[in-house]
Amino acid sequence: MNSFIQEFKTFALRGNALDLAVGVVIGAAFNGIVNSLVSDVLTPPIGVLMGGVDFSALTVVLSGDAAIRYGAFIEASISFVITAFALFLLVKFINQYLRKAAKEPHPPATKSPELQVLEEIRDTLKK
DSSP states (O other), X not given: OHHHHHHHHHHHTSHHHHHHHHHHHHHHHHHHHXXXXXXXXXXXXXXXXXXXXOGGGXXXXXXXXXXXXXXXXXXXXXXXXXXXXXXXXXXXXXXXXXXXXXXXXXXXXOOXXXXXXXXXXXXXXXX
16 A cells, blocks of 8 residues: 555656646636636627627526526637637747747857867877
């Protein structure tokens, strides 16, 4: 049992797992911000422009309490588009940075004084 716990501890504390956990938490927070932006900032003016439509109240009642809330679906769709666009821009920026970094020539490594002396000794011994 101890080896199982130790193996899990090694996995959980590995850098990639921690990076993934941080990414999930930040993604969830970003999702909350985008949802608020859509439902509290964007859709109310759009609703006013459309004649006072409240997107959160748009439903089709099927029977009794059963209803299709297509207004909430519209808001979720707008949130998805904004989130996908933000991620697209982030990935595009990272790819541009990586391509630029790959194209830049790396300066040649300078030889240490010890290596230079050893090469001189090697060359002298060859003669």
